[in-house]
Amino acid sequence: MIVQRVREARVESAGRVTGAIGEGLVVFLAIAKSDSNKDADYLVDRLLGLRIFPDDQDKMNRSIKDVGGSLLIVSNFTLYADCRKGRRPSFDLAAEPDQAQTLYSYFVERARASTVPVATGIFRASMNVHLINDGPVTLLCDSPGTGSLY
Numbered sequence: 001m002i003v004q005r006v007r008e009a010r011v012e013s014a015g016r017v018t019g020a021i022g023e024g025l026v027v028f029l030a031i032a033k034s035d036s037n038k039d040a041d042y043l044v045d046r047l048l049g050l051r052i053f054p055d056d057q058d059k060m061n062r063s064i065k066d067v068g069g070s071l072l073i074v075s076n077f078t079l080y081a082d083c084r085k086g087r088r089p090s091f092d093l094a095a096e097p098d099q100a101q102t103l104y105s106y107f108v109e110r111a112r113a114s115t116v117p118v119a120t121g122i123f124r125a126s127m128n129v130h131l132i133n134d135g136p137v138t139l140l141c142d143s144p145g146t147g148s149l150y
Contacts, residue, residue, distance in 0.1 A: 001043060002028040002079060003139045005052055009072045009131035011121040018127070019119030024069035025050075026131050029107060030079035031100040032093050039143035040107040047071070048114055052137055060137075064116055071111055074121040074129055075104050097124060 003025050010020035027047065048065060055061040064071065077100060081089035095103065101123050112118045121127045 001030065001047075001141050002076075003047065003050070003052075003141055004028075004131060005134045005137035006072075007132040007134045009129065011072060011074055011119075012128045012130070013122045013125040018122050018125075019072050019074075021070035021072045021117070021119050023067060023134075024116075025052075025064055025071050026129070027071060027073045028076040028079060029073055029104060030075075030077050031095040031103045032080060033095045033099070034093075035095060035103055035143070037103070037106055040103055040110060042143045043141060044107060044110040044114075046141055047111070048116060050139070050141075052139070065114070070117040070119065072119045072121075072131075073108055073111065074127065075100070075123045 006021070006024060006026050008022050009024070009026045010017050012018065025047065049063055051063050052060045053062040053064065053067045053069070077091060077094045078089070080091055080094035082092065083089050094100070104123055108118060108120055121129070
């Protein structure tokens with residue numbers, strides 16, 4: 001997953017806003033064929049505990065819970081694109097749509113079970129994501145043993 005600290009963000013699909021947040025994190029979530037509920041649990045826990053918001057000394061020392069921020073979770077299978085061969089990306093590591101949707105939904109529900117407000121895009125839809133990256137702060141986060149290219 002790619003995590004971006006934002007001042008505000010929204011996602012639109014078919015000309016309508018499907019999710020919007022103020023201060024918080026935009027999460028671009030990709031599901032690998034090898035991912036499981038255990039991976040989703042790990043990533044949600046990491047996400048909610050990441051200390052990437054500034055404290056009074058402007059050091060990244062506060063979590064999304066500490067600042068009262070929100071999450072905008074957007075499915076993005078293209079994060080598993082392998083561009084090392086040829087000109088067309090390969091998506092062999094990305095989960096098939098049914099598996100990905102099941103795990104994406106599980107991830108979203110686990111995040112919603114926290115005290116942090118959660119907005120989302122629409123799974124498998126064409127979306128426009130508008131955000132103001134704060135910092136900029138952008139992180140790549142994977143679960144242990146994931147099928148990541150990195």
